[in-house]
Amino acid sequence: MESNDVEEEEFGFSRNYFLAKEVRSSGKKGARKLSQINIVDEQELREACSNIEPKHENEIIILVNSYKNSYSEWVYVLRCGFGLLMYGFGSKKALIEDFASTALTDYSVVVINGYLQTINLKQVAITLAELLWDQLKTQWKGASGNKQQPFNTRSMDDLITFLDGPHSENDDTFVCVIVNNIDGPGLRDSETQQYLARIAACSHIRMVASVDHVNALLLWDKKMVHTQFNWYWFHVPTYAPYKVEGMFFPLILAHNGSGQSVKTASIVLQSLTVNAQKIFKVLADRQLANPDEEGMPFNNLYEECKVLFIASNEITLNSHLTEFKDHELVKTRRNSDNEDCLYIPLTSEALEKLVQEMSQES
Amino acid sequence: MALDESPSPPLSSVENNFQPFFVLHKASPPRKSAAKTRRRIELSPNAVEDSPEGYNENLRFETFKFLWSRNESTIKEVLKNNNAEVFDKIDKWISESFNSICAYGKLDYISATRPYPHLDKASISTSVASHQIFTALLCTKNMEFVDDILTFVDLGAHLRSRGRYVANLTSLDFTAKNGVGGCLKSLVRQFLMVGIDAPDISILASWYTEQGNTGNPMIVIIDDTERCCGAVLTDFIIMLREWFIKIPIILILGVATTDGLRNNLSSNACSYLSLCEFTLGTPAKRMDAVIEAVLMNKSYSFGIGKQVSVFLRNYFLRHDGTLTFFVRALKIAMVQHVYMEPLSFTLKKLVQEEETEGIGGGSTLGKNLVKRALELPSPMRSCQSRENRNDYAHGLSELKRLRKLWSSMVMCLYEVGKYHKITLLDLYCDMLEPVPCDSRASDHLQLSKDNSISSYNRHLLGCFQNGGWVNRAIQIVRDMPAVELCKLLKSWEMLTSGINEIHDKVMELQSLEIHEENRQKQGMTDISKRSTARNNFSDKMDETKIKAKVATFLECMVRECMQPTESMPSNEIFLFNNVDKLQAALTGDPRRRIQTDLLESQKFLKCSCCSKSSGVLSPSMHDTSIMYSLAQEHGDLINLHEWFHSFKEIVSQPRTQAKQRLRLSPSPKKRKACQQPQNQNESSMQARFCRAITELQIAGLLRMPSKRRPDYVQRVAFGL
Numbered sequence A: 001m002e003s004n005d006v007e008e009e010e011f012g013f014s015r016n017y018f019l020a021k022e023v024r025s026s027g028k029k030g031a032r033k034l035s036q037i038n039i040v041d042e043q044e045l046r047e048a049c050s051n052i053e054p055k056h057e058n059e060i061i062i063l064v065n066s067y068k069n070s071y072s073e074w075v076y077v078l079r080c081g082f083g084l085l086m087y088g089f090g091s092k093k094a095l096i097e098d099f100a101s102t103a104l105t106d107y108s109v110v111v112i113n114g115y116l117q118t119i120n121l122k123q124v125a126i127t128l129a130e131l132l133w134d135q136l137k138t139q140w141k142g143a144s145g146n147k148q149q150p151f152n153t154r155s156m157d158d159l160i161t162f163l164d165g166p167h168s169e170n171d172d173t174f175v176c177v178i179v180n181n182i183d184g185p186g187l188r189d190s191e192t193q194q195y196l197a198r199i200a201a202c203s204h205i206r207m208v209a210s211v212d213h214v215n216a217l218l219l220w221d222k223k224m225v226h227t228q229f230n231w232y233w234f235h236v237p238t239y240a241p242y243k244v245e246g247m248f249f250p251l252i253l254a255h256n257g258s259g260q261s262v263k264t265a266s267i268v269l270q271s272l273t274v275n276a277q278k279i280f281k282v283l284a285d286r287q288l289a290n291p292d293e294e295g296m297p298f299n300n301l302y303e304e305c306k307v308l309f310i311a312s313n314e315i316t317l318n319s320h321l322t323e324f325k326d327h328e329l330v331k332t333r334r335n336s337d338n339e340d341c342l343y344i345p346l347t348s349e350a351l352e353k354l355v356q357e358m359s360q361e362s
Numbered sequence B: 001m002a003l004d005e006s007p008s009p010p011l012s013s014v015e016n017n018f019q020p021f022f023v024l025h026k027a028s029p030p031r032k033s034a035a036k037t038r039r040r041i042e043l044s045p046n047a048v049e050d051s052p053e054g055y056n057e058n059l060r061f062e063t064f065k066f067l068w069s070r071n072e073s074t075i076k077e078v079l080k081n082n083n084a085e086v087f088d089k090i091d092k093w094i095s096e097s098f099n100s101i102c103a104y105g106k107l108d109y110i111s112a113t114r115p116y117p118h119l120d121k122a123s124i125s126t127s128v129a130s131h132q133i134f135t136a137l138l139c140t141k142n143m144e145f146v147d148d149i150l151t152f153v154d155l156g157a158h159l160r161s162r163g164r165y166v167a168n169l170t171s172l173d174f175t176a177k178n179g180v181g182g183c184l185k186s187l188v189r190q191f192l193m194v195g196i197d198a199p200d201i202s203i204l205a206s207w208y209t210e211q212g213n214t215g216n217p218m219i220v221i222i223d224d225t226e227r228c229c230g231a232v233l234t235d236f237i238i239m240l241r242e243w244f245i246k247i248p249i250i251l252i253l254g255v256a257t258t259d260g261l262r263n264n265l266s267s268n269a270c271s272y273l274s275l276c277e278f279t280l281g282t283p284a285k286r287m288d289a290v291i292e293a294v295l296m297n298k299s300y301s302f303g304i305g306k307q308v309s310v311f312l313r314n315y316f317l318r319h320d321g322t323l324t325f326f327v328r329a330l331k332i333a334m335v336q337h338v339y340m341e342p343l344s345f346t347l348k349k350l351v352q353e354e355e356t357e358g359i360g361g362g363s364t365l366g367k368n369l370v371k372r373a374l375e376l377p378s379p380m381r382s383c384q385s386r387e388n389r390n391d392y393a394h395g396l397s398e399l400k401r402l403r404k405l406w407s408s409m410v411m412c413l414y415e416v417g418k419y420h421k422i423t424l425l426d427l428y429c430d431m432l433e434p435v436p437c438d439s440r441a442s443d444h445l446q447l448s449k450d451n452s453i454s455s456y457n458r459h460l461l462g463c464f465q466n467g468g469w470v471n472r473a474i475q476i477v478r479d480m481p482a483v484e485l486c487k488l489l490k491s492w493e494m495l496t497s498g499i500n501e502i503h504d505k506v507m508e509l510q511s512l513e514i515h516e517e518n519r520q521k522q523g524m525t526d527i528s529k530r531s532t533a534r535n536n537f538s539d540k541m542d543e544t545k546i547k548a549k550v551a552t553f554l555e556c557m558v559r560e561c562m563q564p565t566e567s568m569p570s571n572e573i574f575l576f577n578n579v580d581k582l583q584a585a586l587t588g589d590p591r592r593r594i595q596t597d598l599l600e601s602q603k604f605l606k607c608s609c610c611s612k613s614s615g616v617l618s619p620s621m622h623d624t625s626i627m628y629s630l631a632q633e634h635g636d637l638i639n640l641h642e643w644f645h646s647f648k649e650i651v652s653q654p655r656t657q658a659k660q661r662l663r664l665s666p667s668p669k670k671r672k673a674c675q676q677p678q679n680q681n682e683s684s685m686q687a688r689f690c691r692a693i694t695e696l697q698i699a700g701l702l703r704m705p706s707k708r709r710p711d712y713v714q715r716v717a718f719g720l
Helices: A004-029 A042-050 A055-081 A091-105 A121-139 A156-164 A188-198 A222-229 A257-269 A275-287 A296-308 A314-325 A348-361 B030-043 B045-050 B057-102 B109-113 B121-132 B147-163 B179-193 B201-210 B230-242 B258-264 B265-272 B281-296 B305-316 B325-339 B342-355 B367-373 B389-420 B424-434 B440-448 B453-464 B470-481 B482-496 B500-526 B529-561 B579-587 B592-597 B601-605 B623-631 B639-650 B655-664 B682-698
Strands: A083-087 A107-111 A175-179 A205-210 A233-235 A331-334 A340-343 B022-026 B133-141 B165-170 B220-221 B249-255 B273-279 B638-640 B713-714
Touching: A042 B045, A042 B273, A055 A083, A055 A205, A055 A233, A055 B057, A055 B325, A055 B529, A055 B601, A091 A107, A091 A175, A091 A205, A091 B022, A091 B265, A121 A156, A121 A175, A121 A188, A121 B022, A121 B342, A121 B482, A156 A188, A175 A188, A175 B682, A188 A205, A188 B655, A222 B325, A233 B230, A233 B579, A275 A296, A275 A314, A275 A340, A275 A348, A275 B579, A296 A331, A314 B482, B057 B133, B057 B147, B057 B249, B057 B273, B057 B281, B057 B342, B057 B389, B109 B179, B121 B265, B133 B258, B147 B220, B147 B249, B165 B179, B179 B201, B179 B230, B201 B500, B230 B265, B230 B579, B230 B713, B258 B682, B265 B273, B281 B325, B281 B389, B281 B424, B305 B325, B305 B424, B305 B579, B305 B638, B325 B342, B389 B424, B389 B470, B389 B482, B389 B500, B389 B529, B424 B470, B424 B655, B470 B529, B482 B655, B500 B529, B592 B623, B623 B639, B623 B682, B638 B639, B639 B682, B639 B713
Parallel strands: A083 A205, A083 A233, A107 A175, A175 A205, B133 B249, B133 B273, B165 B220, B220 B249
Antiparallel strands: A107 B022, A331 A340, B638 B713
């Protein structure tokens, strides 16, 4: 403990030192800009990203293999009724899935990928219930034919009651849920965490999860940690690259994400009608011609569209605009005359590129 | 360590990586595969290395299950008994309240089954307006709610066993999102046993009348009321009041303090409640009861050692403060103990033996088990030389005897301290302190570094002279009034029953005391007032004599019987003392550990190429590791441009140059490299930079540039 204190102290010291330095340097306006780096093309950058030469490949394999010795302990802990929580730097996806497919063959295993954006827990619960039902059926073979109504019509509460029910004498019958990145974007909201906790607390469910965020603990209150998830922590750094997990993060050097938004904008525009595209073009041209203006008031846009025979009445125009706003292609703000103005939330550079792309396609 | 030929193959296809969820595999048919897996695990070289004893996994699991199920049921029982008194009071109050509800009169069938509240003018003007919902406020006296979840479940079960209709709601049923519908849904679910999507309170009303349930009130228990959404709870109460005549609902609200409710509810709703307060026992009291039941009364079973108990005490007092945490810690300790201590399986035998005492008697250890136990690098040092089954069994029963003696003495001391606010947890920690008693302990002293000679003296002083608890207890006994001393001796008699050594002496002391008392009483009646003063004096003399005797007895007993548990032979079978492992599993420490992973990656990767001394960066290190080490040199904000360049500088150092620089300057960033590709082109450098930043972002160590400061990222974690 003493050494920790010393470390902490040193840390505090160095932090203060650099903070002081920073305060001094930030006074100067000469702070260097990201744009001064000669950033390569995004396409090239993405390609390079997928071809990064791995470091310490052998050492990582040895490290990950060394965890195989613990598989039996992990199974034992899981059977004792705990949830396993794996943490430490590096992607743990492959490790946990390898553990499940070698050591948990007696149990059905469902994997949830928490690093994805949207996860429907109800579907997961239905699958879990079906798997448990299968497992129980094989146990009851020959016993009275229990009929079960289809799970997909049941409510979440019913499903959880089923998973928690005392179905078998043998409390070693369970379905294992693996949650990659239980602190991931798709699972981070508190309602989802509550549902996960309730699922984890079921008698026929065991959970193995991984966390990567240093503050992951803040997701749960004491009730969830102590009585529902019942975590048993394992520190398993793997140093494996976060390939899949990091896929949805924007690259920091990719032109501040403008490339990305041009691409998404052009995809959205393609899916719209020709007239809608034309309306967007009117707005874009106007914005490019007058970059300093706040935007285009609705009436001006309507007049112009009427002249070009794009929109015959305000209602049609409005319906197109609503669609744009829904996709965040167009936003409104007030100008100096307190008039609502429409504008496209892209830099002129990006907008030009978008207009080019649009004209190429048409 | 054996390195597998190939890294584990990609298990899930690329498609699976982008499925929100997928079934990895289904359970293989039960028996056959179970045996297969087990065999596979046992046969794989690594697994055998891991458990050199070849200690069967099922045996482990069965042992744990057996031991823990006993502990668990004991704890449940203790907590239930702890609350029994309050529960009975509540039940009585419910009966009274229901009677007064019934006194308002009964509705005829037609008006009772109408799907709206019973609100005719007459009743509004007279009685209903003054109606309040009978509400019990159950004060938990505990900041943390987690300890009381079970209490409310128990309360529900208790009331159900008395034939009440009970529904347990939690704060999750009262969210702003679901509104009153949420709690109604849950109510209907629990009372009617059906799930209805859009429930209506009239359903409840018709259920109540149709079933002929009118002989019993409906009890709604809401635990953790302070965390409910106030507006929803208010609506709920107003609604219940409207339906008061048709549905006689009685509320039981769990609160930490009585003020909490008033803060949460509107005054309007508050005025609709007729409150009655009940209070649960304090957490400390509950803790003592659990420790007594689990660690003291079951001294023949699993226990925790000094370090672990001190850790748990400190964590309980300073961090968590919940019994739930403590129980969970005990469970994890048992899991680890059974996993690591090969001889822990004998605990199961011992417990069984204890439970069926008189039937089996003696040792019932199987031949194979003993053989295995003796072949193992046994912790039973005292039995090591004697490879005899009987001796082994004898050693165990001796150990059991000593443990019993120890725990009953601790309980005796606790009994003394009851009037002086000492908790059993403190006492347990104190009394585990190794106090060497005889030569047998000497080799243990040498073995463990803590118990050096100096600590030998310190402990002796601490326990017997320098204000240790024993010393204080003796003093307390000396100053104790005779009545209390009598009570104390009586409780000692109970505590020591079954342990002949102490019990006889306690009885002897007690008879002395009783004799003395009788004599005094007789004296009081016989002797005239004149001589009372002198007699009182001699009585006092006798009383102090007896007290001195009791004190001496206590001192002797502590010296003779309280062999510190950790120096008992083969105590490792019972005691778990690996505090580091427990702490790691119990609390984890992602904040610190993930940062250490990055800053000291060499320690984990054990590569030959990166520098051994920490703090020096070499290009061969893990990219993210380099980046995070560099980030340490910045303040709250990191300029991306500078960061990128210092990263580039480190990574692109060729081997020779690095060496040269190392020689030339003591600058920390230069170090030898291995396999450094000479031509790092720009794009791959940028890609590596991007990936490292993404990884730091996943680890939560960075916040991305904001619109205001597009060239800076923000550091999130400072210090380990």
